[in-house]
Amino acid sequence: MNRPQTMLGAQYFRYGPPEVLQVNEVPVPEPRPKELLLRVIACSVNRADAIARSGGTRLTNGPRFPKGTGVDVVGEVVARGGDCSRHEVGDVVWGYVGMATMGTTGTAAQYATIDEGSVSRAPRVDDLPAAAALPLVGMTALQALRNRLTVRTDERVLVVGASGGVGSSAVQIAQLLGAEVSSVSGSDNRELCRALGVAQAYSYEALPDPRAVTAFDAIFDCTGVDIGRYRRYLAPGGRMATIAPGGLPTVLGSSLSRRRVSFLPVKVVPDDLAWIASAVESGGLRPVIDRRYPLADIARAHEYVATAHTRGKSVVIP
Structure with a gap:
């Protein structure tokens, strides 16, 4: 398949605010032996992208510039390395690049490379750009x-930060796993949570007394804020996990408690991506899209995602 020699890709040459992002004409990357080259249909913007760009992960992200941004992707395979065998040119796949593997460009570009072991077949849906919202967050939630x-x-499951x-x-x-789910979100997002099927939609501002609520078997925290407060809603012997680094002090302090809290790092598992794709195709899982941006507005997308008021995900379409 013919492909151009250059493309447009988002880069930054120093850590800083969203304004450090530039959209530049750069060479189309060449896939390594185990990599696929994708024509990017869409990528999404995660809060982790904004943290990395601002320098919050500089110890692991390294000092070399320029750096790319974007880790989720839906795209069409246009070339593949010599060791790739699971996907053919022309296949539409989706995946998660990983925060540590981005080079001078990420998935916020017209073309991107990704390890073949980090993708699966994309869901067969009409709105492929919306599907780009799900690889990272879907695997995180499923795992x-x-x-x-x-x-x-x-x-009974409680999701904190449910919007x-x-x-x-x-x-x-x-819910697909068979649980009865309740949510905690901002008061202006309770209707969204109800539309997603929760049994009870609580707000951060008006949580009931724990003694007035049947205890939860499991709590999944997405915020890292006031974890000790939410742990009071957990049944003795129940399970609680957080994905937010801000919750690590509570995780460490709960090691001897009957209401333990654990921390979860996400792993790239193609079978999990395939599970999520099937859930999307069956209608059991739909991406919640807040905003859509063209690649030229990548700085605006980062600025918006860094706020605390987003609903679902924002996607970028090259």
């Missing part, structure tokens, strides 16, 4: 609920 919290049928990208996915995935 937390199914693997770490071992959510089972008829259990965000991970939280809105978790609400739906927990």
